[in-house]
Amino acid sequence: MKKSPIDRRNFIKKMAMLSAMTAAASMFPGIIFASEQEKGIPKDANLDWKKGPCRFCGVGCGILVGVENGKPIAVKGDPNSKVNKGLLCVKGYHQTMCIQSKDRLEHALVKKNGRYVKTPLNEALDIVANKMKETIAAHGKDSVAMYTSGQSTIPEGYIASKLMKGAIGTNNLDCNARLCMASAVTGFMTSFGADEPMGCYEDIDYADYFVTWGNNMAEMHPVLFSRMLEQKTKRGAKIIDFATRTTRSSTASDRSILFEPQTDLAVANAICYEIIKNGWVNKSFVEKHCTFSKGLTNMGYGLEDHYEFTDKPEQIDFEAYKEFLKDYSPEKVSKYSKVSVKDIKYLARIFGDPNKKVVSYWCMGMNQHTRGTWINNLVYNIHLLTGKISQPGNGPFSLTGQPSACGTAREVGTFTHKLPKGVVTNEENRRLAAKIWKVPYERIPSKPTYHATEMFRAVDRGDIKFIWTQATNPLVSLPKTGRYRPGMQKDSCFVVVSDVFPTPTSDVADVILPASWHIEKGGLYGNSERRTQYWEKMVEGPGETTADAWMFIEVAKRMGYGDLFPYSKENHVEEIYNEYIQFHEGNKHGMAPLEVLKKESGVIWPYVDGKSTQWRYNAKYDPACSNGEDFHFYGKPDGKAVIWQRPFEDAPEKPDEEYPFWLNTGRVIEHWHTGSMTRRIPVLHQAMPHAYAEFHPEDAKALGIRNGEKIKIVSRRGSCTLPASINERGLPTKGQVFVPFFDENMLINDVTLDAFCPISKEPDYKKCAVKVVKA
Amino acid sequence: MPIKSYLAHPVPGKKEELMEALIRLGQCEVIPAKNQDVLALVTDTPDELSEELLKEKIEALESLKLLSLVSGFNVSQN
Ligand code: SF4
Numbered sequence: 001m002k003k004s005p006i007d008r009r010n011f012i013k014k015m016a017m018l019s020a021m022t023a024a025a026s027m028f029p030g031i032i033f034a035s036e037q038e039k040g041i042p043k044d045a046n047l048d049w050k051k052g053p054c055r056f057c058g059v060g061c062g063i064l065v066g067v068e069n070g071k072p073i074a075v076k077g078d079p080n081s082k083v084n085k086g087l088l089c090v091k092g093y094h095q096t097m098c099i100q101s102k103d104r105l106e107h108a109l110v111k112k113n114g115r116y117v118k119t120p121l122n123e124a125l126d127i128v129a130n131k132m133k134e135t136i137a138a139h140g141k142d143s144v145a146m147y148t149s150g151q152s153t154i155p156e157g158y159i160a161s162k163l164m165k166g167a168i169g170t171n172n173l174d175c176n177a178r179l180c181m182a183s184a185v186t187g188f189m190t191s192f193g194a195d196e197p198m199g200c201y202e203d204i205d206y207a208d209y210f211v212t213w214g215n216n217m218a219e220m221h222p223v224l225f226s227r228m229l230e231q232k233t234k235r236g237a238k239i240i241d242f243a244t245r246t247t248r249s250s251t252a253s254d255r256s257i258l259f260e261p262q263t264d265l266a267v268a269n270a271i272c273y274e275i276i277k278n279g280w281v282n283k284s285f286v287e288k289h290c291t292f293s294k295g296l297t298n299m300g301y302g303l304e305d306h307y308e309f310t311d312k313p314e315q316i317d318f319e320a321y322k323e324f325l326k327d328y329s330p331e332k333v334s335k336y337s338k339v340s341v342k343d344i345k346y347l348a349r350i351f352g353d354p355n356k357k358v359v360s361y362w363c364m365g366m367n368q369h370t371r372g373t374w375i376n377n378l379v380y381n382i383h384l385l386t387g388k389i390s391q392p393g394n395g396p397f398s399l400t401g402q403p404s405a406c407g408t409a410r411e412v413g414t415f416t417h418k419l420p421k422g423v424v425t426n427e428e429n430r431r432l433a434a435k436i437w438k439v440p441y442e443r444i445p446s447k448p449t450y451h452a453t454e455m456f457r458a459v460d461r462g463d464i465k466f467i468w469t470q471a472t473n474p475l476v477s478l479p480k481t482g483r484y485r486p487g488m489q490k491d492s493c494f495v496v497v498s499d500v501f502p503t504p505t506s507d508v509a510d511v512i513l514p515a516s517w518h519i520e521k522g523g524l525y526g527n528s529e530r531r532t533q534y535w536e537k538m539v540e541g542p543g544e545t546t547a548d549a550w551m552f553i554e555v556a557k558r559m560g561y562g563d564l565f566p567y568s569k570e571n572h573v574e575e576i577y578n579e580y581i582q583f584h585e586g587n588k589h590g591m592a593p594l595e596v597l598k599k600e601s602g603v604i605w606p607y608v609d610g611k612s613t614q615w616r617y618n619a620k621y622d623p624a625c626s627n628g629e630d631f632h633f634y635g636k637p638d639g640k641a642v643i644w645q646r647p648f649e650d651a652p653e654k655p656d657e658e659y660p661f662w663l664n665t666g667r668v669i670e671h672w673h674t675g676s677m678t679r680r681i682p683v684l685h686q687a688m689p690h691a692y693a694e695f696h697p698e699d700a701k702a703l704g705i706r707n708g709e710k711i712k713i714v715s716r717r718g719s720c721t722l723p724a725s726i727n728e729r730g731l732p733t734k735g736q737v738f739v740p741f742f743d744e745n746m747l748i749n750d751v752t753l754d755a756f757c758p759i760s761k762e763p764d765y766k767k768c769a770v771k772v773v774k775a
Numbered sequence: 776m777p778i779k780s781y782l783a784h785p786v787p788g789k790k791e792e793l794m795e796a797l798i799r800l801g802q803c804e805v806i807p808a809k810n811q812d813v814l815a816l817v818t819d820t821p822d823e824l825s826e827e828l829l830k831e832k833i834e835a836l837e838s839l840k841l842l843s844l845v846s847g848f849n850v851s852q853n
Contacts, residue, residue, distance in 0.1 A: 009776070009778070009819075012778050013778055013804065013817050013819060016778050016779065016780035016817045016845075017780060017804065017806065017815055017817045019780050019845050020780035020781060020782055020815035020816065020817065020845045021806065021815045024782055024808060024811070024813055024815060087809070226810055229810065230810065
């Protein structure tokens with residue numbers, strides 16, 4: 001139907017308004033236009049508002065989607081959501097605009113003689129199931145793999161795990177959360193014995209200081225940052241930005257402290273040195289609730305195939321720890337961290353002041369780090385030494401990137417070593433999974449296989465002969481894509497990709513499955529603060545688009561596992577969730593029943609006796625504390641948290657004469673990860689149409705580079721050509737180049753290094769050495 | 776039939792005043808930012824001349840510190 005001139009005019013006015021608001025968002029960190037979408041809604045519209053979580057980041061804002069005649073017309077922030085209280089960022093407001101994109105994957109496509117042929121979904125699923133069965137018969141269970149996402153829903157992650165580990169009997173399941181959250185998980189597990197933050201977003205309302213460690217919350221967690229700015233204005237709370245690059249978060253902070261890449265390890269130790277030296281240790285807390293340990297050092301960086309590492313923890317005492325810290329006096333650390341002695345002492349004083357409440361926030365800067373587990377441990381050390389943990393306004397808080405990195409990847413456990421409760425190496429955990437899944441206990445293998453990077457190395461080597469990816473785009477997001485793209489193109493591996501839009505990953509697929517977008521199916525997500533959010537299907541998807549969970553079930557049935565997947569198409573989300581929550585029963589991880597989630601705008605776990613536990617390990621708030629003390633770190637058998645002795649160790653590749661710059665990669669506010677959704681939202685695409693390489697102006701001058709000029713960034717692995725950006729959005733330190741990774745036409749991950757943290761196996765996208773030449 | 780969008784920055788403390796003045800001028804649609812001193816503004820006028828006149832009136836407002844153009848569209852009537 002042709003649009004009337006009035007409709008068209010209104011549409012253009014709305015676009016004009018969105019452009020203005022997007023421009024504002026790129027100028028003011030955390031800016032919020034609360035009523036923007038409602039203004040654009042026609043007065044006579046008869047909208048049915050349906051609640052759910054935002055499709056994008058791990059903040060997990062509640063949204064209300066206005067649906068008219070089966071179409072999503074508008075999105076607004078859910079005023080009942082405790083996360084965002086009605087606010088949304090630019091991505092959140094515009095999210096549903098991508099689903100009508102012209103190149104939406106609406107039907108299954110099967111590659112025949114080098115060309116994609118539109119194929120009925122049933123037939124495509126037959127092909128996938130047969131191929132999986134044949135591959136297993138010919139090469140064994142460990143020749144097939146699945147790579148899922150922190151954007152998959154909880155039921156999708158659960159069914160993927162049940163299919164791979166319970167039905168087929170292989171641990172060849174990993175997910176893209178390995179690339180963003182694995183170090184946070186190993187940090188939590190080693191320090192506390194239980195995953196996920198102890199506090200919640202309400203900490204923002206009580207903290208006197210927010211210390212942000214290597215993250216740019218103004219762009220990556222904008223709604224939380226706007227809540228922090230509100231507290232800054234209202235109560236005089238202070239934001240301290242500790243980073244390697246000056247960003248919008250830095251300019252909106254009270255103090256910006258810059259450090260040399262990788263030396264955050266040393267600075268964190270120097271803060272602890274100062275805390276001890278000045279007598280700021282909370283002695284009774286440490287004596288009652290902490291132990292001290294050290295692990296192996298010089299672990300390597302996982303650069304070689306088949307790399308393996310297992311830490312050997314050894315208990316030490318406070319005196320040994322104090323002795324170790326002698327190498328980390330502010331004076332010594334200042335020399336190589338480029339942080340002044342004054343600034344190190346300033347940071348230590350903030351944590352050391354018993355009258356000030358402090359929250360530490362971090363995300364990819366600490367996690368995507370070849371010593372990611374260590375730096376997570378070291379920040380916990382600071383909070384443990386001072387007892388600033390598990391109380392309103394006091395605590396370390398690891399933020400997630402993806403909307404369900406916690407809910408799906410970490411809680412359901414779509415990692416090779418994980419089960420919905422516990423790990424595959426633990427017999428009791430395997431027995432519980434076998435019981436709930438109704439499979440023989442022996443079928444679940446006890447040894448983890450491939451983490452993400454190693455999984456794609458195995459594809460390249462020809463060890464994995466079938467891989468199925470969902471809701472993820474590894475050929476843009478993996479490090480060193482220059483190796484993994486040709487690897488996935490090899491005939492030795494059959495590639496199945498389920499997604500909503502075509503991507504460079506679907507370009508190498510043998511079968512492409514048309515996935516539903518989140519509001520076209522029901523589901524559950526879990527955000528950074530342990531909040532589980534449910535939504536029901538809001539609109540019909542186009543063509544044969546189908547929920548990933550249902551496609552897994554269909555394939556499982558075709559492979560002969562139908563009895564293990566007895567779910568109905570209409571109610572599978574509900575049925576799967578009810579089965580899944582049996583894994584978490586009890587007061588340490590109890591999940592809210594679905595009836596509660598249907599009513600509420602998300603509920604934080606542990607959910608005990610009809611109540612959320614907002615601060616874990618604190619007896620005042622957490623009914624699972626049972627040691628009779630104020631605090632109980634019950635994740636560890638002795639009920640105590642661990643303060644870890646972890647040294648500073650260099651990055652595997654540092655700038656040298658031939659490659660004189662650090663390369664740092666990351667995100668921008670307008671785009672969600674690899675841009676496959678947000679680049680299809682006109683207003684976001686126009687606001688940030690392509691990637692760029694940020695330089696320090698003095699470096700640009702020395703290289704003779706002008707703003708906008710095409711340059712080539714070259715590493716030992718590959719190169720990428722982009723326009724230079726000088727004094728625009730961010731300002732890297734001298735000797736550093738920053739490039740966002742959202743642009744599939746400028747693949748910066750061809751340049752990055754696939755080194756990872758030996759404990760978490762999470763790659764470091766923030767540090768490698770490059771040179772810059774004119775294109 | 777131009778449609779233009781701007782960011783209107785008020786003189787400190789005059790955000791409300793600027794918003795009211797813009798609405799009074801007509802042909803203006805305004806959405807204020809909730810937590811920053813800036814307004815998103817869309818003007819909708821019948822021709823270039825009216826657009827120019829409206830812009831002059833906006834720029835003369837005492838509560839306005841700075842007006843910056845973001846986008847411009849010219850929409851035909853049919
Ligand atoms: S802050 Fe994150 S969750 Fe909230 S609206 Fe923006 S993208 Fe969505």
